[in-house]
Amino acid sequence: MSLFRALVGAARSARHAPRLAAGLVPDDDVLLDAPDERLAPALVAAALGDPEPAAKLLATARDAAEWEDRDRYVVRLATFAQHRDDWLLQWLSGSPEDSDALLVTTQLAVRRAWGSPARAELLRDIEPLVRGVAETAPHDPVPWRLALDHARGAQAGPAVFESLWEQAVRRSPRHYGCHVAALKYLSAQGHGSRRAAFDFAERAADDAAPDSLVRALPVHAAHEAL
Template identity: 75%
Template sequence: MIRTMSLLRALIGTSRLLRHTPRLAAGHPPDDDVLLDAPDGRLGPALVAAALADPEPAAKLLATTRDAEEWEDRDRYVSRLSAFAYRRDGWLEHWLAAAPHDPDALLVKAQLAVRRAWDSPARAERLRDLGPLIEAAAEAAPRDPVPWRLALDHARGAHAGHTAFETLWEQAVRRAPRHYGSHVAALKYLSAQWYGSHRECFDFAEDAAEDALPGSLVQALPVRAAFAQLIAGSDAGHGVAGDRIDAACDRALALSAEYPAGDPWPAEVRNLLVHVLVERGRWHDALAEFGRIGAQATSFPWTLVADDPLRGFLEARTCAVREVARRTPLRAGAAAGPGSAPRSGTFPGARPDAFPESFPRTFPGWEGPAAGRPGRGGSGGHYA
């Protein structure tokens, strides 16, 4: 009897997969249409020009963000431009040669130097040597919080103590109290992987999210704290309860719903959120979030959970499609597509180890998310 029931359940599951998987998969862009870290309309031309060794569009873009005090965009563009210069820096060298005191060129130069130092086996020593470079970028643009976000990333890697870190934090939030990038940097510092704990990290993230403006990415800080705990593994201990992680997901889902589907601005937050939802076994919510992501896959967090980040994204999406199909009754019609399930989408007993074996579970060394005891608000590379 037990064997008969097991065979029957397997048959029903297979029938549901065959019936619903094609329809559910059709609601998402084909694999070949998904792009990793696709630039927005402002950044794209600057990257194309940089590939031709022309720094002028990048210089104009960053000057515009500085003059307009578009700190969130500025932080994101500086990080992307420095990532491009990591492998092709001829355009940056031309820029610095023509304008050695340009505050925007100095900022990209400092961000690039910090990124390279993070990749060195002698990370702490190399980072300590970069203090004057970051100070020069900060002095060149006194109102800009981005050099101070960079200083926070630098301080963490250089093993700065809490007092020194909080001094830098005060400088960052004085310029932009709700700057997302600075909050991410602080969250990383407070994570259990660095100088805090899971609870301290969550407390900071939740306090910042409560104080965030409507639509601010700072509201997603708790889900970054959840990711930090999940990726640390079950041996980390002293973590927060699952219901607190689910509450972080619910807050991030509400934030994501405020933006149009396929919007590149919240793409990284959505990618992070969908990974945590998959970890929690919240398949309906995950599938709906993949619908909002569309073709906007991002390196973070997939570089930290898969050898190939784009493949990791696509496999997670396929997994969500199959799990929702497997749970959808055979007679359910088209209305049972992505987003039609109850809000939480959580099944009884869902837990981080509820993954199907087909989903990658390898977690390389994590460099941590960010949102610390100090503030709210930017971006930043996953190395920091």
């Protein structure tokens, strides 16, 4: 990475750093990627083959419109299912039309395809699954975050991305997960450029509420540019 790029990234991050730091806990108090008090019991139950706590967890987050938590729970449950999926198969067997079971299954399918050398081809194969889960979610932005991730990996064009982004923000204009997915698509590592990613991140941060996670998007953009 050139010195110029490093300085630009640092300058852009510094612009937003003071307002991001307000209210944050000290670094020593942070345990990265630790399950919270609601997710941990669901993971323990899943390890024992019981999907019910996971189902209740996702339903509760959906009903309360806790979209950031719900998004994180879907990702963590799918990650767990990648190594042990008996509980998820049991959930699907008992409730094959359950939207949350299908959402976790779709997240898992995208995750598995992403790790393959034939990623784009495999992701295109599961596009009907991704679309189906998203289109049955009238208020939930999480399936649309997944659709944005899928579009990036499947090398979908800008028109597809813009359509998905419109649907995502219609459901939750300030959902951080959707913003990160869009940022990655627009980045130089995705299908855009450093300029497109930084412009998107800074506009979103400037429009976000003071306590919104979207305020951190320019920092995320700087990290993506490294």
